[in-house]
Amino acid sequence: METVRKKDIRALSLEDLRDFFVNNNDKSFRGNQVYQWLWKKGIHDFEGMTNLSIETRSLLEEHFVINNIAIDRQQKSKDGTLKNAVKLFDNLIVESVLIPTATRTTACVSSQVGCSLDCKFCATASIKRMRNLNIDEIYDQVVAMDKQSRYYFDRPLSNIVFMGMGEPLMNYKNLMGSIAKITQSDGLGMSPSRITISTSGIPKMIKKLADENVKFGLAVSLHSARQEVREQLMPFAEKFPLTDLADSLKYWYKATSSLVTYEYVVWKDINDKQEDIDALVKFCMHVPCKVNLIEYNPIGDDTFKQADTTQVEKYQKALERVRITATIRRSRGKDIDAACGQLANKTKGLSS
Numbered sequence: 015m016e017t018v019r020k021k022d023i024r025a026l027s028l029e030d031l032r033d034f035f036v037n038n039n040d041k042s043f044r045g046n047q048v049y050q051w052l053w054k055k056g057i058h059d060f061e062g063m064t065n066l067s068i069e070t071r072s073l074l075e076e077h078f079v080i081n082n083i084a085i086d087r088q089q090k091s092k093d094g095t096l097k098n099a100v101k102l103f104d105n106l107i108v109e110s111v112l113i114p115t116a117t118r119t120t121a122c123v124s125s126q127v128g129c130s131l132d133c134k135f136c137a138t139a140s141i142k143r144m145r146n147l148n149i150d151e152i153y154d155q156v157v158a159m160d161k162q163s164r165y166y167f168d169r170p171l172s173n174i175v176f177m178g179m180g181e182p183l184m185n186y187k188n189l190m191g192s193i194a195k196i197t198q199s200d201g202l203g204m205s206p207s208r209i210t211i212s213t214s215g216i217p218k219m220i221k222k223l224a225d226e227n228v229k230f231g232l233a234v235s236l237h238s239a240r241q242e243v244r245e246q247l248m249p250f251a252e253k254f255p256l257t258d259l260a261d262s263l264k265y266w267y268k269a270t271s272s273l274v275t276y277e278y279v280v281w282k283d284i285n286d287k288q289e290d291i292d293a294l295v296k297f298c299m300h301v302p303c304k305v306n307l308i309e310y311n312p313i314g315d316d317t318f319k320q321a322d323t324t325q326v327e328k329y330q331k332a333l334e335r336v337r338i339t340a341t342i343r344r345s346r347g348k349d350i351d352a353a354c355g356q357l358a359n360k361t362k363g364l365s366s
């Protein structure tokens with residue numbers, strides 16, 4: 015119990031750490047040393063901070079904890095994709111996925127335990143949102159997968175996508191905090207251009223991102239450019255109409271000059287008609303964009319079925335006619351429930 019009451023030291027900024035040492039009659043510089051251990055060197059206990067005196071280490075023990083994540087279970091897909099069940103300090107579990115290709119290794123990261131949105135086709139939506147992940151819990155998933163990438167594929171992580179469990183823009187502060195750590199030289203030092211945030215499309219938050227002039231990529235889970243169809247797929251979209259979404263994307267593009275990626279699944283008898291295709295083509299005129307036509311990953315419900323390949327190809331051709339790149343994406347890690355929308359803690363319980 016004692017440990018839970020102490021504050022996690024990684025919730026402190028560099029300034030907070032420097033102040034802590036000054037308030038404890040030490041040099042502010044000590045804060046920089048600790049910060050480096052925590053974020054650059056990835057040390058997970060005070061004992062390991064070997065350039066600090068024993069007194070300083072016990073002072074830290076007395077005041078703080080370091081709540082580490084633990085990889086509770088790892089599954090490997092036939093295609094090489096690795097899924098991690100990540101156990102948090104309070105025993106909750108999220109999942110993260112490492113996806114290797116010939117040239118890249120991409121980490122798919124979770125931002126919340128469960129999700130507060132209600133996309134009908136997504137397995138994560140069946141778990142209610144239990145809490146937001148902290149900065150360090152997001153960051154640690156990336157660090158763990160960077161190590162896995164080096165170990166299994168002999169190369170560092172090349173890309174990060176916030177496409178795991180949760181809606182990243184509903185955990186905005188910690189999302190931004192974790193990206194700061196991922197990109198800063200005192201952290202992983204990765205380029206922001208290698209990071210993509212995937213959002214279900216919350217206009218106000220997209221504008222906020224634009225205002226911060228971020229340098230990472232934005233993907234929007236569109237799935238339909240017809241308001242009435244989108245609302246059936248994603249009921250929360252009633253509050254965020256496509257007109258507002260389009261406005262926010264124009265705002266985003268104006269501020270960042272960065273094109274938007276639309277994620278789009280084509281389902282049989284739901285959004286596979288010509289009028290659906292026409293609506294998407296029209297929506298794509300709002301801002302420079304590309305479209306990822308992603309394969310549907312069944313979540314054990316008969317409502318949704320992947321559309322016929324010919325219909326998906328019709329989408330692709332219609333988009334290419336107006337010079338919009340449309341890629342048909344095959345799923346990865348489907349056999350271990352690691353593909354888009356399949357993260358639902360089926361391994362839950364193994365840890366307890």
Ligand code: SAH
Nearest residue numbers: 136177180181212213214235277311354355
């Ligand atoms: N909350 C974020 C990240 C979620 S998952 C978002 O909504 O963008 C990443 C992508 O997988 C999203 O585009 C999501 O719509 C899609 N997805 C969800 N369930 C899926 C499923 N069963 N099959 C294929 N894609 C799915």
